[in-house]
Amino acid sequence: MSLSGSLGARLVNGSTRLLVIIGHPIAQVHAPEVWSGVLRHHGINMICIPAHVLPVDLDTFFVGARQIRNLAGLIVTIPHKPAVVHHVDALTDRAARVRSVNFVTISEDGRWTGDITDGFGCVENMRAGGGDPRGARALLIGAGGVGSAIAFALAERGVAELAIYDTDLARADDVATRVAATGTPCRVGSPDPTGFGVVVNASPSGMKPDDPLPLDPDKLEAGTIVADVIVERTRLIEIAAARGCRVFVGSGMMVHQFAAQAAQLGLGQYDFSPATVARLAKDIQG
Amino acid sequence: MSLSGSLGARLVNGSTRLLVIIGHPIAQVHAPEVWSGVLRHHGINMICIPAHVLPVDLDTFFVGARQIRNLAGLIVTIPHKPAVVHHVDALTDRAARVRSVNFVTISEDGRWTGDITDGFGCVENMRAGGGDPRGARALLIGAGGVGSAIAFALAERGVAELAIYDTDLARADDVATRVAATGTPCRVGSPDPTGFGVVVNASPSGMKPDDPLPLDPDKLEAGTIVADVIVERTRLIEIAAARGCRVFVGSGMMVHQFAAQAAQLGLGQYDFSPATVARLAKDIQG
Numbered sequence: 001m002s003l004s005g006s007l008g009a010r011l012v013n014g015s016t017r018l019l020v021i022i023g024h025p026i027a028q029v030h031a032p033e034v035w036s037g038v039l040r041h042h043g044i045n046m047i048c049i050p051a052h053v054l055p056v057d058l059d060t061f062f063v064g065a066r067q068i069r070n071l072a073g074l075i076v077t078i079p080h081k082p083a084v085v086h087h088v089d090a091l092t093d094r095a096a097r098v099r100s101v102n103f104v105t106i107s108e109d110g111r112w113t114g115d116i117t118d119g120f121g122c123v124e125n126m127r128a129g130g131g132d133p134r135g136a137r138a139l140l141i142g143a144g145g146v147g148s149a150i151a152f153a154l155a156e157r158g159v160a161e162l163a164i165y166d167t168d169l170a171r172a173d174d175v176a177t178r179v180a181a182t183g184t185p186c187r188v189g190s191p192d193p194t195g196f197g198v199v200v201n202a203s204p205s206g207m208k209p210d211d212p213l214p215l216d217p218d219k220l221e222a223g224t225i226v227a228d229v230i231v232e233r234t235r236l237i238e239i240a241a242a243r244g245c246r247v248f249v250g251s252g253m254m255v256h257q258f259a260a261q262a263a264q265l266g267l268g269q270y271d272f273s274p275a276t277v278a279r280l281a282k283d284i285q286g
Numbered sequence: 287m288s289l290s291g292s293l294g295a296r297l298v299n300g301s302t303r304l305l306v307i308i309g310h311p312i313a314q315v316h317a318p319e320v321w322s323g324v325l326r327h328h329g330i331n332m333i334c335i336p337a338h339v340l341p342v343d344l345d346t347f348f349v350g351a352r353q354i355r356n357l358a359g360l361i362v363t364i365p366h367k368p369a370v371v372h373h374v375d376a377l378t379d380r381a382a383r384v385r386s387v388n389f390v391t392i393s394e395d396g397r398w399t400g401d402i403t404d405g406f407g408c409v410e411n412m413r414a415g416g417g418d419p420r421g422a423r424a425l426l427i428g429a430g431g432v433g434s435a436i437a438f439a440l441a442e443r444g445v446a447e448l449a450i451y452d453t454d455l456a457r458a459d460d461v462a463t464r465v466a467a468t469g470t471p472c473r474v475g476s477p478d479p480t481g482f483g484v485v486v487n488a489s490p491s492g493m494k495p496d497d498p499l500p501l502d503p504d505k506l507e508a509g510t511i512v513a514d515v516i517v518e519r520t521r522l523i524e525i526a527a528a529r530g531c532r533v534f535v536g537s538g539m540m541v542h543q544f545a546a547q548a549a550q551l552g553l554g555q556y557d558f559s560p561a562t563v564a565r566l567a568k569d570i571q572g
Binding site: 029 | 296297298299300301302304307312313314315316317318319322323326333334335336337338339340343344346347348349350351352353354355356357570571
C-alpha cells in the first residue's frame, strides 16, 4: 500500500490508489466528494472517483477492473448492488444473506470481497442517536436493495418482530421469508405504523418533493423512532419530527458506514467517525 | 460533456470525467498531478488518475475500460505505447506512421482515436525556443518508442537529413527505413555529433546521475541544438550548455504536448499553453 502524507498542492499523483464508485446514473452520487475530501484531510494518497457503467456492461467492466493494480476498492450503487454478488471472490456473511454488495475491497493478494453496509449504517445511525431498535417492533417500508439490507440489519440487531411492506408484495414476501429463516419473527405487513416502535422508510417515496408519503403520518405516535434512507430531510421526517417522533435522516445512515468501510480498506488507524465525516462532508459540500 | 466551474472545495464529484494514464510502472508519472492541477485551475470537471496495468493484462483492461462512460481519454506511457495501436478504432496519421500511441480520445459516439504527441512536443519545444530543426542535419540517439516518434516528427518538420543511432542496430535500421520511406533522407548513423546542427538524445542514458553520456560531448560545437527527452536536466544538457549549445530539456517537450491533447479532449477553449502548464506544474510540484 502506497500512502503519502506529502501530496501538498497535488490532488493526485502516480502513486495514488483508486476507490471507484460504479452506478447508473452516476452524477448524483456524493461518494466522490465526501470520500475524496476525507481521504485528503487525512493525507491518504487515495481518491474516490465515479465510473458510469451501464447494467449491460457490468460483466465486461469487472473483467477490466480486475487488471487495475492500484485499485483499492469499489463502492457500488444503484442498480448494480445485486449483480456485483457474482463478481467478487468472497462475500461477508451479511452480504451473502442480503444477496447484495455495496462495497468491495481488494486484498494484497488480489482477492475481492463484497460487503453490504447500508443496513449496518441505518441501524448504527439509530443506535448512535439514542434510537436502538433492539427489542422493538419494527416496520420497514420498501423491500428493494437498501430495504432488504436494512431488514437483515434490524434482525441482526435483535428487533422483537419485523413487518415489511412493499408495493411489490412478492418482493416483500421474499425478503420476509429470508429474514424469518434467520430466526427473527418477520412477516409481510401493511404500511400502517400503528403499534410499531421503529418505522423505517426504505422506499423511494420522498426523493421528489411532491412524492406521496410512504405512510399515513397521522398514525405516527410521539416517541416512535422514524428513519428515512433518503439523504435529504424528507417531508415524512419533517412531519414525524413535528409529531414528536425521534427522527433519523438518510445522511446519518451514510456517514455511519464510513468507519466500517475504511477499516476494510486498511485505513482503520484514521478517524472516519460519523462526526468527523459529517463535519468534513458539510465543509466540502458547502 | 459535463463541465462544472463550481466544484468548490470538492476535488471531484459524481459528474467528474476521467483522464486515465496507464503504464507499468506507474508511480513515477507526472501526468496525474500536472493534468489534474491544470484542469482544476480552469474549473474543468475532469481529473487525471493513474491506472497501473501490467503488459500481460492490457488487452483485458481495454475491454473493461470501454465500458466506463465518463472516461474522456487515456494517456499511455511505457511500455504500452506500441500495443495500444491495436486497441483503438482509429489512428492519427502520425500515430499510424510511428506505430505507437501515447494519447487516446473518445468521441461522443464512443469512437476511440489514438495519437502520438511525443515527437510533436519535442519539435515544438525546439521551435518555440528558437531552435527550429527545419532544414538542419539532425542526429537522433535512441530509436525506441519516444525516439521513433521524434524521428518522424523531425522528418515531418523538414530536416534536411536524419541520422539515427541506437545500440540496437536493427531497431535503428527499422525506424530509419520507415522514415526514409516518407521522403526524408534518413539512415543509420553513429553517435558522433560532428557536423550535425540538431542532436536529440532519446535514449535512456541520463535517467540516472551516473549513466554514461549518450555521446562524446567534446564533439559538440557551440550553437548546436541539443535536446534531451529526459524530464530533468541531464549531465548531457549541462555539458552542452557549458559548450555554448542551445539546449532543450525534456520537461519542455512534455508541456508542449498539452495544448494539442487538450484540443483533442474538446478543451480547446482553455489555456493549455506551454507557459501556463509549466507555471502551474511548478506551483503544483513545489
